[in-house]
Amino acid sequence: MSSLGVVASGAAADAIAAKVPELVEAGFAGKLFAQDATLWGPDAESESAIRLSWVGLPRSSRPLIGEIAALRDQLKAEGVDRVVLCGMGGSSLAPEVICATDDVPLVVLDSSQPDMVRDAITDLDRTVVVVSSKSGSTVETDSQRRAFQAAFSEAGIDPTARIVVVTDPGSPLDEQSRKDGYRVINADPNVGGRYSALTAFGLVPSGLAGADIEALLDDAEAVSDVLSADDDANPGLRLGAAMAGTDPLRDKLVIVDDGSGIVGFADWAEQLIAESTGKQGTGILPVVVGTDDDPEVAQPAADVTVVHLVADSDDDEPADEPVHADQSTVDVSGPLGAQLLLWEVAVAAAGRLLGINPFDQPDVESAKKAARALLDKGIGATDEPAATDGAVEIRALGGDWLGDAKTVPAAIDALLAQLDPKTGYVAIMAYLDRLADADLAQTRPVVARHTGRPTTFGWGPRFLHSTGQFHKGGPATGVYLQVTTQPREDLAIPGREFTFGDFIASQAAGDAQVLAEHNRPVLQLHLTDHDAGLAQVRDALEALAPAEAAT
Template identity: 75%
Template sequence: MSALDVTATGAAAEAVARHVPTLVADRVASRLFARDHTLWGRAAEEESAKRLSWTGLHRTSRHLVGEVAALRDELAATGYDRVVLCGMGGSSLAPEVICATAGVPIVVLDSSDPDVVRAALTDLDRTVVVVSSKSGSTVETDSQRRAFEQAFRDAGLDPAARMVVVTDPGSPLDAAARAGGFRVVNADPDVGGRYSALTAFGLVPSGLAGADIEALLDDAEAVADVLAEDDDANPALRLGAAMAGTEPLRDKLVLVDAGTENVGFGAWAEQLIAESTGKDGTGILPVVAVGAEPARLYDDGTVVRLVASDHDADADADHATPATASSLVTVAGPLGAQLLLWEAATAVAGRLLGISPFDQPDVESAKAAARELLEAGIGAGEEPAFTDGAVAVTALGGDWLGDATTVDAAVDALLGQLDRERGYVAVMAYLDRESDADLEHVARDLFDRTGRPATFGWGPRFLHSTGQYHKGGPATGVYVQVTTAPAQDLPVPGRDFTFGEFIAAQAGGDAAVLADHGRPVLRLHLTSHDAGLEQVRAALGRGRP
């Protein structure tokens, strides 16, 4: 089934009725798919002019079907049955969703944590590694690449025979990889990272892992003409209006898995929406719901229910609570179609918000701050205010900690800074997202405790997605950063820093930039991982104070 279904009720439906006729009259859909770079205003034209090729990827990426099949045949001689992807942000999230939906395994390495990196450097005799970096200069991915090259050599294996590089043509990585005899697949340079799901960044690792990438393109192509049509029924116009056209603006978008076959889709949509819209003091904050659909909702939120393609549209209203029905969108469709839908809808939302959906001005600031800390050799930066049990506590972004001397009191002090009408809580965990996965549930606990949206991001990968919204969006967030020391550090081959030093600098740089923007940040550093994690989990998960 290739049909898309977007329905809206309440404030979302009012937004559709208010804005879609104007979007149709302005021919926004047809101009978008004709790559009209003037849709977002003069200030956005230079960036937009080189970022719109994603609208035609269902056709222009067709050559990759045969190319990836040939790669699989070549690599079959290695006996591989394990694919590891080294990538960040859009380069990793799309393949993760594609492979999970297809039911094929892939190891996504999107961390600088030395323990996480070390765990991926296993089973090398049956492993193929895909290194994905648009610019080739992403330090996380470069460090991971260096680690795998060294590990293969140490195991007596030729790295060039077991690694595939995906990058833009002419990038430093492109030249170096070709010179080193590595297989290289070039991606479309006129597509930004978060819109790259149907480029080589999404398709090469997914295809090597066993996903049917031709079917993915087929599903996107089946809806492309509908999404390009200037018509009131256009699903992208309807979704974009529901996202960004409510009055007053409901700028929290709660993504609920309500039976969709597209596994983990919320995490991919989160990075697309947050990084595209969170800038210039505005934006849409995507909130990936953990657990059951919320029975109540804040007044500045819209719920998006992601349902199965064969869902019963007439039954949608039966699943809505009175609170969520006040602004509710239901979206259905196969993965390839939804990837293109949400990209187009996000571009439409950018027009309604008056921002460029293709730049990310605040992502670089955190990278620069991390580089400064690495060069200074001061790790995570600020000294802790106090230590309670197995947790060292640091407060940044203002004099708000008061006389707190316990983790519980520090959390209470941070939540005391929360705007109860428009604010949100963000938990940013620089931990192992597999072994520490249970910590994600604190987001739901914080929602129940405060009545306000709570998001959860794994560091450092969120720096390439929601990190942009945290710094460039509305100044309404309060932030909890959880860090830890590695069980064992790991050198980065050919560099003068270790993975442990790098991730500490990333966390420190992120917190410093947030603090510079006047955002309150509570850093909870685990001095003993297991005991500290239990202590943090309990402090964040407490009931209403």
């Protein structure tokens, strides 16, 4: 029997005591599971009306189990045992967590960085590619599909036998793929991308890779009744209140894994929370950290709630009183399938408490439009750098704040000087190969320790479908460090006039442009020589002194 635990202390417990009875009195949980589109107000109603089928997925997705198992057996008999997933945001994050937790291999290609794309196009004789796009028009995914299609053909392999398409019925990708003879599996069209973990988007690649998707659905179905109950003990309502009901609002949600056994869950939750809540000048910023020693956990700021993902426990009360009277913590436990549904309910409840529509993402679309416009104009029209330091070009957007900084360390200092010491956050945005350049992420806690403020780290363009919405639509309290690079070797996109290198450059430039239009300070550090420039940036960040020692 699946169980869920949500145990809070401090400000989070106060929020639960204050807000859960309001949600219960409004019948929020029951109405949510009845797919009542009026829960978030009239402005959200038209969108909500076509986005609530996720509440029934633990049952409605059952027919996929047999279909996926049959396809997996067929592919295995043909010697195909390597699964590559081409998808972005909601199409890739859930399968990554499901497969990592089940310890089955899945190659996730959620980037347009040419070096990363090239590295994924290998071992074609034993590879099946799942192309996932809800809209069927996601440019990253379409570009990846084109690259694999050409590679299979060049290798003498029929692409229609090795590419499986997951998309909404009637999408451009659905219609063209069926016409061209590809296998297509449709997802429920009345589920938004970030709520799609238990649809075909989450289940097809995971099941083909060998994950136990039936157990996943079983665990989710086992908690459906408790999550739909209008009861003070409802863990979804409790988590939603802890997240969005603190007074004053603690709008930074630090998530740390404390032995939950679920691998990478915070990365999935990050998108769900940030993209759902970060709009209209409010929202909850998820901050994914590595350990309890990271500064956001060890010394949480006054605007932070810390969520510990813990192993299952029968204990439903805090073990001790809070060490600090002003702290805010939540312990969350439960198996993966149950937690996927739990957090979706919690974020829907948080949207109600914040007074926003948790199902749209207006600022994600604005960055996409800016990127497309830059592609149309040609990427060559980039502004001259304010300065060049070794293998790094320095540019500043979003105000006249760079001053006379001419070096990478001085430019970073100038950016961090714009940070509000009480409400601000730092976002490091790396448009690099997230596998080959993974070490850069280790600078995140160094920056947090130096500033004393929550710091996020996102790989571009992956984070554009996640925290990118909060950056532009949430509170104007962030400062943004963007790292881009000259790829080691560019890669053509078959049938397109632009390359993968052009595309990721336009995504980075478009993101920075929209941030600047929202008066957010952005420091762009462009590596003209990848290895040398990356070393410069890493050294500059690692040299930052802790806040108590900073002068």
